[in-house]
Amino acid sequence: MMSTFRFKERSVLPGFGLSLGYALFYxxxxxxIPLSTLFWKAGSEGWPHFVSAAxxxxxxxxxxxxxxxxxxxxxxxxxxxxxxxxxxxxxxxWGKSLVDALVDMPFALPTAVGGIALATVYGPNGWxxxxxxxxxxxxxxxxxxxxxxLIFISLPFVVRTVQPVLQELDAQLEEAASSxxxxxxxxxxxxxxxxxxxxxxxxxxxxxxxxIGEYGSVIFITSNIPFRTQITPQLIxxxxxxxxxxxxxxxxxxxxxxxxxxxxxxxxxxxxxxKRMRG
Amino acid sequence: xxDSTSIVAAPRALESEKSRSQxxxxxxxxxxxxxxxxxxxxxxALAFLGLFLLVPLAVxxxxxxxxxWEVYRASxxxxxxxxxxxxxxxxxxxxxxxxxxFGVAAAWAIxxxxxxxxxxxxxxxxxxxxxxxxxxxLIFVLLFGRQGVLGEWLMARDWKIIFAVPGIVLATAFxxxxxxxxxxxxxxxxxxxxxxxxxxxxxxxxxQAFWRVTIPNIKWGLLYGIILCNARAMGEFGAVSxxxxxxxxxxTVPLQVELLYGEYQFAAAFAVASILTxxxxxxxxxxxxxxxxxHSQLKAGSG
Numbered sequence: 001m002m003s004t005f006r007f008k009e010r011s012v013l014p015g016f017g018l019s020l021g022y023a024l025f026y027x028x029x030x031x032x033i034p035l036s037t038l039f040w041k042a043g044s045e046g047w048p049h050f051v052s053a054a055x056x057x058x059x060x061x062x063x064x065x066x067x068x069x070x071x072x073x074x075x076x077x078x079x080x081x082x083x084x085x086x087x088x089x090x091x092x093x094w095g096k097s098l099v100d101a102l103v104d105m106p107f108a109l110p111t112a113v114g115g116i117a118l119a120t121v122y123g124p125n126g127w128x129x130x131x132x133x134x135x136x137x138x139x140x141x142x143x144x145x146x147x148x149x150l151i152f153i154s155l156p157f158v159v160r161t162v163q164p165v166l167q168e169l170d171a172q173l174e175e176a177a178s179s180x181x182x183x184x185x186x187x188x189x190x191x192x193x194x195x196x197x198x199x200x201x202x203x204x205x206x207x208x209x210x211x212i213g214e215y216g217s218v219i220f221i222t223s224n225i226p227f228r229t230q231i232t233p234q235l236i237x238x239x240x241x242x243x244x245x246x247x248x249x250x251x252x253x254x255x256x257x258x259x260x261x262x263x264x265x266x267x268x269x270x271x272x273x274x275k276r277m278r279g
Numbered sequence: 280x281x282d283s284t285s286i287v288a289a290p291r292a293l294e295s296e297k298s299r300s301q302x303x304x305x306x307x308x309x310x311x312x313x314x315x316x317x318x319x320x321x322x323x324a325l326a327f328l329g330l331f332l333l334v335p336l337a338v339x340x341x342x343x344x345x346x347x348w349e350v351y352r353a354s355x356x357x358x359x360x361x362x363x364x365x366x367x368x369x370x371x372x373x374x375x376x377x378x379x380x381f382g383v384a385a386a387w388a389i390x391x392x393x394x395x396x397x398x399x400x401x402x403x404x405x406x407x408x409x410x411x412x413x414x415x416x417l418i419f420v421l422l423f424g425r426q427g428v429l430g431e432w433l434m435a436r437d438w439k440i441i442f443a444v445p446g447i448v449l450a451t452a453f454x455x456x457x458x459x460x461x462x463x464x465x466x467x468x469x470x471x472x473x474x475x476x477x478x479x480x481x482x483x484x485x486x487q488a489f490w491r492v493t494i495p496n497i498k499w500g501l502l503y504g505i506i507l508c509n510a511r512a513m514g515e516f517g518a519v520s521x522x523x524x525x526x527x528x529x530x531t532v533p534l535q536v537e538l539l540y541g542e543y544q545f546a547a548a549f550a551v552a553s554i555l556t557x558x559x560x561x562x563x564x565x566x567x568x569x570x571x572x573x574h575s576q577l578k579a580g581s582g
Contacts, residue, residue: 022384237521
């Protein structure tokens with residue numbers, strides 16, 4: 001058994017040891033060792049202390065707000081992202097390539113810039129906020145503002161995940177469906193949607209994962225009021241400002257565990273999506 | 280697909296030009312929505328993008344120039360703004376080569392060889408994308424801060440990492456860690472190993488194969504990863520905000536934006552923000568160009 005085990009398959013190409021060695025070294029120094037410090041620190045404080053810090057009423061309120069707002073934003077982006085991807089792939093209109101490029105803006109724009117821009121636009125005197133204020137909708141200092149910021153920063157994920165799948169859809173499928181008498185809506189629902197669904201779910205999960213960690217854009221829209229508008233990253237920041245390192249660490253560990261679980265979930269979804277596309 | 284077209288090709292040739300165009304129109308009708316529906320869907324998509332992307336983008340410039348060109352010019356040439364720009368450029372100049380070297384090394388190992396645990400390694404490389412920026416900053420405070428693991432050891436030597444430039448570099452390198460590696464892994468995997476193997480068989484050394492065959496083949500993918508990495512490095516806010524803790528003497532550009540905004544100097548805040556916005560727009564333009572080049576290079580490579 002041991003003699004047949006081989007860590008690496010033979011290759012005529014050189015440099016495996018050097019490149020893998022350096023990559024692992026850099027990964028360890030910059031990512032793995034610093035991240036493990038977090039767990040080490042959380043462990044050194046002892047279990048009761050960890051639980052009381054990680055699940056204090058204030059922390060739990062921040063989890064509810066953060067995950068709730070992120071879920072809402074991801075859901076909005078699921079629908080809107082599918083619509084945008086569909087329109088960009090299927091239809092032709094003036095300025096399409098410009099619109100296509102614009103979709104990536106939240107990736108290229110620093111979150112702080114997005115934050116002050118959104119706070120101004122949706123503020124009581126802003127271009128959009130003034131109209132919303134007349135309707136009695138207040139965005140600034142409310143969870144609505146948090147959701148808007150999270151929609152903004154996670155917008156490209158669904159579009160960019162669904163777009164390639166839509167592009168690769170076989171036109172013959174739709175032709176067959178229609179020649180068999182299916183209506184457009186039925187073709188979409190029964191023929192196209194099953195193909196798009198895995199990618200749509202992947203994109204939505206990516207958006208959700210990105211949204212729960214967001215800090216930069218949200219802090220300009222709401223002002224960190226515990227139990228009302230304080231998201232978890234803000235709470236971690238606040239604990240750090242108070243030099244409560246153990247408290248910050250405990251809450252960060254909870255977030256990190258959720259994020260890791262999401263990362264693994266996304267990997268599984270992507271594998272499923274690829275299999276679905278080939279099969 | 281080839282088989283089916285060759286079978287129908289013969290009878291099709293007998294069809295008149297008119298009935299063929301009628302067929303095509305019928306297929307288009309069957310696989311496309313009515314024009315009215317199309318217009319409504321396009322309008323909805325554009326309205327959504329307008330409200331959430333275009334309006335915030337436009338407001339940056341509108342607010343930046345609200346008090347006129349002179350105030351704008353004064354805002355972006357103030358000593359604080361220039362110091363912030365210098366620091367941001369310095370951080371990017373240190374971070375980019377580090378992450379690029381790692382990206383090339385990781386992509387070479389992962390894309391050109393088969394080994395056990397490869398998928399675990401790929402997941403680990405993606406890790407920083409899953410970590411909140413605030414936590415990215417926190418871990419370096421826990422390591423190097425005054426109460427941190429290495430805090431006393433650093434203090435004894437009077438080395439400052441947290442609240443100083445090294446901390447900003449570490450936090451930035453962490454959050455931008457996956458960019459180059461990710462792009463290159465996908466790019467190199469698509470290209471395979473045949474060209475390098477051919478070069479080796481023809482007597483090239485490993486370095487020759489790498490510099491003369493691999494690098495020219497991946498140059499667009501490499502550039503793509505680097506510009507994305509750069510945009511994020513220059514714009515990172517959360518992680519950098521944690522490691523500087525608002526007490527650093529110099530700010531990066533995004534921190535300067537926050538500072539000015541917090542002091543109600545809105546015109547100045549947006550003026551400085553407009554620099555970052557321009558960096559973002561230029562990034563998107565280069566990204567577009569590179570995407571087209573990378574795509575054709577990938578096609579040529581795999582063809």
